[in-house]
Amino acid sequence: MKAFHLNFSQRLPISLAEAWDFFSSPLNLAKITPEEMAFTVTSALxxxxxxxxGMIITYKVSPVAGIKLNWMTEITQVEEHKYFIDEQRFxxxxxxxxxxxxxxxxGGVEMNDILTYGLPMGIFGNIANSVFVAAxxxxxFNFRKQKVIELFxxxxxxANENKALY
Structure with missing residues (x-):
């Protein structure tokens, strides 16, 4: 299996506590996901x-052509106000x-997403990634970036943020 990597970064004019409170709530993920994906949290949260x-979160999502898929992730690591990691279970x-x-x-907070993923079906999955999955x-994530700007x-x-101090 080939692993693919994507990195995203965004700065927001809010406190670290505000950012953490919003992004660490699984129910807020639907607010920053494109509507056409019909993203729904199905866990009783x-x-x-x-x-x-150890938290398990289940969803329904339609990533392509309105086909609904079940998705389950587990929150594997959390260090409050620093990072959390989610991994797909199915x-x-x-x-x-x-x-x-x-x-x-x-003046705010910087968020960084590091995504590593792989696709099923060997070479066909790699082709699918090149043709449409990565895009x-x-x-x-571009939608999410814009939505987060609308919210916050x-x-x-x-001033002086990027100037060297001597």
Missing amino acids: QADEKMYP GPYKFWHHQHHFREIP KLQEI GDYAPV
């Missing part, structure tokens, strides 16, 4: 429930490992 290591990928990192920066994932505003660098 409470609105204020936060993730924890679903459309052969392998899915998604790291979500957060760090405080002047679809890029589209999803756009980051404006703080």
